[in-house]
Amino acid sequence: MSRVIHVQATEQQIETLCQKNGFRLSVVEALLSGGFRVVMLDSRDSDAFRALMKGKVIDGPVKRSSKHIARQLPTSMRRQ
Numbered sequence: 001m002s003r004v005i006h007v008q009a010t011e012q013q014i015e016t017l018c019q020k021n022g023f024r025l026s027v028v029e030a031l032l033s034g035g036f037r038v039v040m041l042d043s044r045d046s047d048a049f050r051a052l053m054k055g056k057v058i059d060g061p062v063k064r065s066s067k068h069i070a071r072q073l074p075t076s077m078r079r080q
Helices: 011-019 043-053
Strands: 005-006 025-028 034-040
Touching: 005 043, 011 025, 011 034, 011 043, 034 043
Parallel strands: none
Antiparallel strands: 005 034, 025 034
């Protein structure tokens, strides 16, 4: 399953839950549409996080900031 979860919670709630359960976070990013995009380092952590936050998981499309860092090389730097 995906390591990415979109949740309607505060950053403090997310961090507290992760610390309490030993989940390893990669990124916590505020969403323009409300809530947070949470990326875990391990898919098992994300599955457990999803189960604990089941009432706050955002299903469907979300709007991210254009300021997020893409992890893909720009077109000009890709191998042809």
